[in-house]
Amino acid sequence: MNYWLVKSEPDKYGWSHFTAQGRAVWDGVRNYQARNNLVAMQVGDQVLFYHSVTNPGVVGLATVVREAYPDPTAPDDPRWRVVExxxxxxxxxxxxxxxxxAEPMLGNIALIKQSRLSVMPIRPDEFELIVKLGMSV
Incomplete structure (x- = not known):
């Protein structure tokens, strides 16, 4: 199993939109590295859902339910992919x-090193620590 982080602006497509839909096609990615990360995703991989721009932070957990296929928002350009x-x-x-x-164990996380990337891999220990931080009261 692999671990990922996807970013979305909460006022455009936030956690509440995602949970109301119940399933999302992760489309509109137009960065080659982010696209390659989408292509590497496998069914069952775990995903951190990150709100960017406004109050940036990880707000929820998701799972990959369908592997990469052509992005329907780019019908004339077969380079782009989506996952569900x-x-x-x-x-x-x-x-x-x-x-x-501020967390020393997250000092090399892709979120800090490649802050503009919208889809990125996360190491298992980074994933576990973020979930632990988010589940503590």
């Missing part, structure tokens, strides 16, 4: 970007 995600659960409390930056 389903929500698993919200975190008890969001794990803010400030918390992530």
């Amino acid at each position: 995600l389903e929500p698993v659960m919200p975190l008890t409390r969001p794990v803010s970007l400030a918390q992530i930056k």
Whole structure:
């Protein structure tokens, strides 16, 4: 199993939109590295759902339910791919970007090293720590 982080602006497509839908096609990615990360995702992989821009932080957990296929929002350009995600659960409390930056064990996380990337791999220990931080009361 692999672990990932996907980013979305909460006012455009936030956790509440995602959970209301129950399943999402993760489309519109137009960065080659992010696209390659989508292509590497496998059914059952775990995903951190991150709100960017406004109150940035991890707010929930999702799972990959369908592997990469052509992006329907780019019908004339076969380079772009999508995956399908389903929500698993919200975190008890969001794990803010400030918390992530302050945590020594997360010093090399892709979120900090490649902050503009919208889809990125996360190491298992990083994933577990963020979930632990988000589930503590």
